[in-house]
Amino acid sequence: MTQATPQPAEALFLAQHFDSEAIIKRFNAAANWQERYREIMLLGKTLPPLDESLRTDMAKVEGCESNAWLYHTSIDNKHYYVADSDARIVKGLVALLLAVTHGQDSATIAALDINAYFDQLGLTGQLSPSRTNGLYALALAIKAAAK
Amino acid sequence: MDLTQLRAQFPALAQTLGDYPLCYLDTAATSQKPLAVIEAMTQYYQHDNANVHRAAHQLSSRATTHYESVRDSVQRFIHAKRREEIIITHGTTEGINMVAHGLSEQVRKGDTILIDSAAHHANIVPWQMLAQRTGATIVPIPLNAQQRLDQDAYARLLANKPAIVALGHVSNVLGTVNPVQQMVKQAKQAGAITVIDGAQAIAHLPVDVQALDCDFYLFSAHKMYGPTGVGILYGRFERLDSLSPLLTGGEMIKQVSFESTQFNALPNRLEAGTPPISAVIGLGAAVSFIDNLDKAQTQQRETELLQYLQRRLSDVGDITLYGAHEDNIGAVAFNLAGEHHQDVGILLDQQGIAVRCGHHCAMPLMHALQLNGCCRASIGVYTSKQDIDRFIEALASVKDLLL
Numbered sequence: 001m002t003q004a005t006p007q008p009a010e011a012l013f014l015a016q017h018f019d020s021e022a023i024i025k026r027f028n029a030a031a032n033w034q035e036r037y038r039e040i041m042l043l044g045k046t047l048p049p050l051d052e053s054l055r056t057d058m059a060k061v062e063g064c065e066s067n068a069w070l071y072h073t074s075i076d077n078k079h080y081y082v083a084d085s086d087a088r089i090v091k092g093l094v095a096l097l098l099a100v101t102h103g104q105d106s107a108t109i110a111a112l113d114i115n116a117y118f119d120q121l122g123l124t125g126q127l128s129p130s131r132t133n134g135l136y137a138l139a140l141a142i143k144a145a146a147k
Numbered sequence: 148m149d150l151t152q153l154r155a156q157f158p159a160l161a162q163t164l165g166d167y168p169l170c171y172l173d174t175a176a177t178s179q180k181p182l183a184v185i186e187a188m189t190q191y192y193q194h195d196n197a198n199v200h201r202a203a204h205q206l207s208s209r210a211t212t213h214y215e216s217v218r219d220s221v222q223r224f225i226h227a228k229r230r231e232e233i234i235i236t237h238g239t240t241e242g243i244n245m246v247a248h249g250l251s252e253q254v255r256k257g258d259t260i261l262i263d264s265a266a267h268h269a270n271i272v273p274w275q276m277l278a279q280r281t282g283a284t285i286v287p288i289p290l291n292a293q294q295r296l297d298q299d300a301y302a303r304l305l306a307n308k309p310a311i312v313a314l315g316h317v318s319n320v321l322g323t324v325n326p327v328q329q330m331v332k333q334a335k336q337a338g339a340i341t342v343i344d345g346a347q348a349i350a351h352l353p354v355d356v357q358a359l360d361c362d363f364y365l366f367s368a369h370k371m372y373g374p375t376g377v378g379i380l381y382g383r384f385e386r387l388d389s390l391s392p393l394l395t396g397g398e399m400i401k402q403v404s405f406e407s408t409q410f411n412a413l414p415n416r417l418e419a420g421t422p423p424i425s426a427v428i429g430l431g432a433a434v435s436f437i438d439n440l441d442k443a444q445t446q447q448r449e450t451e452l453l454q455y456l457q458r459r460l461s462d463v464g465d466i467t468l469y470g471a472h473e474d475n476i477g478a479v480a481f482n483l484a485g486e487h488h489q490d491v492g493i494l495l496d497q498q499g500i501a502v503r504c505g506h507h508c509a510m511p512l513m514h515a516l517q518l519n520g521c522c523r524a525s526i527g528v529y530t531s532k533q534d535i536d537r538f539i540e541a542l543a544s545v546k547d548l549l550l
C-alpha cells in the first residue's frame with residue numbers, strides 16, 4: 001500500500017475567492033510594467049503560504065525555475081486549487097491563473113484561452129505563458145487537473 | 148578601434164526590447180557574433196558548400212582547404228605544438244565527454260579523479276560516469292572561504308596520486324580564475340592526467356597550452372564570438388592518440404589499423420562523421436576577430452569594466468556578491484537581499500537587461516554556497532560602461548519594487 005500523500009484541508013481550498021473582472025480592470029488601469037508588477041505581487045500575497053509539510057516534491061510543478069506547488073480538489077463538479085511558490089512573481093502569476101479557474105467547472109477551464117487572458121492583462125515576455133517558462137507548465141497543470 | 152565601431156560589428160546588440168534598448172550581460176552563456184563570423188558562414192553556404200575530405204571536386208577542395216586552415220588558426224591561437232593536436236568537436240561538453248570516455252581503459256578500480264568544486268556539470272558528470280564504469284572515485288577539490296579552490300587541500304589530495312585532475316580555467320558562475328599553470332605543474336608531479344575546461348577563459352585570456360603544459364584543454368566557439376555547435380579539444384599528441392574514440396565510423400577504425408597511417412590518424416581519428424563545416428569556418432572568423440583586437444588593451448578594459456561592475460553592484464546595497472575578486476574574469480554572481488533570483492531576473496528582463504538567473508549548471512557549487520541559485524552578469528569585448536550603468540539603474544528600480 002502506498003502512503004497517502006498529504007492534501008490541504010477542504011477549508012483551505014474553499015477559503016480563496018477571486019474577482020477576475022476586478023483584476024482585469026486593475027491591470028488595464030496600470031500605466032506601466034512597474035504598476036502591473038505591483039498588482040501581480042499584491043495578488044500573490046492573497047494566496048496563503050503553503051505549510052512546509054505540503055511543500056512536497058509530489059506537489060511540485062516541473063518546468064519552473066522557482067519552486068511551485070499545486071493542489072487540486074473538486075467539489076460538486078467545481079475545481080478548486082491551492083498553490084504557492086518561493087518566487088514572488090510566480091506566485092502572483094499563479095494567482096492570476098487561479099482567478100479564472102478556481103471554482104469553475106471542467107468545461108469553463110477547458111475552454112479558457114490562457115494566452116488571450118494574459119494579453120488582456122497586458123502581460124508579455126516572461127510574464128506571459130510560453131513554452132520556455134514555468135508559467136506555461138503551471139497553466140497546463142491547472143488545466144490537466146480539471147479534466 | 149573604438150568601442151562604438153566595435154559594437155557596430157555586432158548587429159544583435161542594436162535592438163530594443165519593448166521600450167528599452169537591449170543591454171546584453173549574458174556573454175558567459177553565449178557571446179554575440181560579429182558580422183565577420185556571420186558573413187564567413189553565409190559565404191561558405193552561398194559559394195563553397197560541400198563536404199570536406201571526401202569528394203574530388205573543386206567545391207569540396209575549397210571547403211576542405213578552408214576547414215583545415217581553421218585548424219591551423221586555432222593551433223596558432225592557443226600555441227599548440229602540432230596541428231594534429233587540434234580536434235574539432237561540437238563544443239566543450241562533447242569534448243570533455245570524449246576525453247572521459249577515451250580514458251576508460253587507462254583508469255583502474257580504486258583510482259582517484261580530482262574535480263573542481265566550482266565546475267559546471269559538463270566537467271563533473273562525464274567524470275562521474277567514468278568513475279562508475281571503472282570503479283574509480285571522484286574527489287572534489289574544496290573551496291576556501293574566498294570561494295577559490297583550496298590549494299592546501301589540493302596539495303594534500305595530490306599526495307594520493309590521482310589518475311586525473313579536471314579543472315576549470317575560469318568559473319562560469321563566479322568568474323574566479325584558477326591558478327591552472329601551477330596546479331597543472333603539481334598534478335604532473337603527482338603523475339596525473341590534466342584536463343582544463345577553458346570555456347569561460349578563451350574569449351578573455353590569452354591561452355598558451357604549451358606554457359600551461361596540460362594534457363587536454365577544451366573550449367567552445369560560441370563563447371568566443373563564434374557560432375554554436377562547434378568547439379575545440381586540444382590534447383597533447385600522445386595523449387590524444389591514446390584516447391579510444393567516443394564516436395566511431397567503420398572507415399575511421401580501419402584507417403587506424405594501417406601502420407603507415409598512424410601519424411595521419413589524428414586529428415581525423417577523433418572527428419567521426421561530417422563535421423559542422425560552416426560553424427568551423429565561423430570559428431575561424433572568430434579567431435581572426437580576436438586576433439585583430441589589441442589584446443593587452445582589451446584585457447585591461449575588460450578587467451576594469453568587471454571591477455567597475457563589482458563596485459557598482461556593491462554600492463546598490465542589499466546585494467551579496469559571491470567570490471568577487473579583483474582578478475576575476477568576465478562574470479559576477481549576486482543576489483538581491485532574500486529575493487528569489489528568478490524574480491530579479493524577470494524584472495531586469497522587463498527593462499531590457501539580459502542576465503542569467505538560476506543554478507548555472509553548477510548545482511554542487513550552489514550547494515557549497517548554500518544557495519538555490521543566483522543571478523550572473525557577464526561581459527564581453529563589446530560591453531560598455533553605459534551597459535553597466537543601465538544595468539545598475541535597472542537593478543536599483545528592481546530593488547525599489549521588491550524591497
